[in-house]
Amino acid sequence: MKTIPEITIQNCFTIPVLGLGTWEMGGRSSADKSEDNKWIHAIEFAIESGIRHIDTAAIYGAGHAERLVGQAIKNFDRKNLIITTKVSGDTLQFHQVLRSADDSRKRMGIDQIDLFLLHWPNPSVPLGQTMSAVNKLLEDRSVKYFGLSNFPVALINEVGFYTDAPIITNQLEYNLMNRNQGSYNQNVETEIIPYCLKKGVSITAWRPVMKGDASAIIYPLLQSLAEKYDKTVFQIALNWLISKPSMLAIPKMTSEAHIMQNIDATQFEIDQDDMLLLDNIKNTSDL
Numbered sequence: 001m002k003t004i005p006e007i008t009i010q011n012c013f014t015i016p017v018l019g020l021g022t023w024e025m026g027g028r029s030s031a032d033k034s035e036d037n038k039w040i041h042a043i044e045f046a047i048e049s050g051i052r053h054i055d056t057a058a059i060y061g062a063g064h065a066e067r068l069v070g071q072a073i074k075n076f077d078r079k080n081l082i083i084t085t086k087v088s089g090d091t092l093q094f095h096q097v098l099r100s101a102d103d104s105r106k107r108m109g110i111d112q113i114d115l116f117l118l119h120w121p122n123p124s125v126p127l128g129q130t131m132s133a134v135n136k137l138l139e140d141r142s143v144k145y146f147g148l149s150n151f152p153v154a155l156i157n158e159v160g161f162y163t164d165a166p167i168i169t170n171q172l173e174y175n176l177m178n179r180n181q182g183s184y185n186q187n188v189e190t191e192i193i194p195y196c197l198k199k200g201v202s203i204t205a206w207r208p209v210m211k212g213d214a215s216a217i218i219y220p221l222l223q224s225l226a227e228k229y230d231k232t233v234f235q236i237a238l239n240w241l242i243s244k245p246s247m248l249a250i251p252k253m254t255s256e257a258h259i260m261q262n263i264d265a266t267q268f269e270i271d272q273d274d275m276l277l278l279d280n281i282k283n284t285s286d287l
């Protein structure tokens, strides 16, 4: 089994740079139980292959993704796994946050959530109220650490007023082909990431392999680097990401081939010159 490199965040939380995403396992906005075995097998195969971090959320399949995670992890040593889940931005009032964490723990059959994220900000709920609930969850140990998702600079800063606990991560839409135009945030690469790094907050890149978008394969730069390193274009894109400071990636991967390829993508280095070429891409015509 290959060991995935790890980083330590805020001097307290050590996590592998590659984890497993679970969006669309077990449904989207409602539960779809028709392929449960497929998803459970994928999660089990990922863990057997060396994945230790699983990312899920209360809203994925209306809680069903969490149930599948719970099913899949029950035969593994819980101590070796890091489970991230998220409370929906639509349920950020004090009691809703407590309830969401409790429901998530029950669905997954775990006593403690390792990393609990606010899925997206909600301007209609005072952040202080939401953070009081997060502080309570941290105090009573139902949650070990907390973080954010899709948060802009001003709100990351505001969170700091309401807690002494470290912000472990900000989950953002970020990949080689989409640097600044996320569906929740603009200026991801130019503003939010530099601010997070300054504050010691890691970035968790969501949609890290561009949904496996086959059009990536046609770009000459990516193609030539894939040939040079004997990797797929998605392995190049993933390696570029996780080579960045304090950067985690959580591709959703269900095929065994993708799981193996993505783990393999953490095991090589792209030369500095080639990294620069990839860094300097401003839009897809540069690829």
Ligand SMILES: NC(=O)c1ccc[n+]([C@@H]2O[C@H](COP(=O)([O-])OP(=O)(O)OC[C@H]3O[C@@H](n4cnc5c(N)ncnc54)[C@H](OP(=O)(O)O)[C@@H]3O)[C@@H](O)[C@H]2O)c1
Residues within 6 Å of the ligand: 020, 021, 022, 023, 024, 055, 056, 119, 149, 150, 171, 172, 205, 206, 207, 208, 209, 210, 211, 212, 213, 232, 234, 235, 250, 251, 252, 253, 254, 255, 258, 259, 261, 262
């Ligand atoms: N915080 C948020 O608001 C937010 C939003 C969206 C997603 N997320 C999280 O981020 C995770 C990842 O995002 P995502 O699922 O939207 O997109 P993604 O991980 O970029 O793409 C997943 C798709 O890419 C395919 N794939 C995986 N590895 C590949 C490889 N090496 N080569 C070619 N194709 C590959 C997968 O296929 P197979 O499944 O067939 O292997 C799947 O169809 C989610 O699952 C979720 O946990 C968070």
